[in-house]
Amino acid sequence: DAGVIQSPRHEVTEMGQEVTLRCKPISGHDYLFWYRQTMMRGLELLIYFNNNVPIDDSGMPEDRFSAKMPNASFSTLKIQPSEPRDSAVYFCASSFPQGAYNEQFFGPGTRLTVL
């Protein structure tokens, strides 16, 4: 069974360019999460969706970041315009609610470098 799929795996872009990261959650999972990981700040939750609806976007750093989930099998995280400080590994994760202990399954991540 396929896990969470993310693309691209690596992205190198120049400051000011638009970046779009893509995620396909595990089939049947109702929740989808976008995280960002850096050495300085660790793993941070940016936004999460339930049944394609954004529930909490309080972790989105600023208006340059936006996320969508048009259907149950696809989500995007967009950065426009990108800045060098956006360089990080972006993880997508999904889960199926099982009460208080919901395992989140992470994708392999997208390593973003903004020059």
Next chain:
Amino acid sequence: RKEVEQDPGPFNVPEGATVAFNCTYSNSASQSFFWYRQDCRKEPKLLMSVYSSGNEDGRFTAQLNRASQYISLLIRDSKLSDSATYLCVVNTAGGYNKLIFGAGTRLAVHP
């Protein structure tokens, strides 16, 4: 103060050693507790959930002390393959699905 605090390590231990990691959390309303494992340049993966009564999975034992807001992970008989970063994870008041990850404790097991 960070919501979840861990000793960053690294812990360098020989094979066969017993090693313990500690974690403290600040939100007394938290109800879900986990240890995730992250290998170098890989994604985090669930190692084990941490229940109030404590729980064990093979060589791994997790303990929770709600009064002290403290979580621990004990690894017995360390293997080379245990080398990784161990992330302490707690849910926030935002619900079971909103998790806060500690910065991680790095473990290096050597021959």
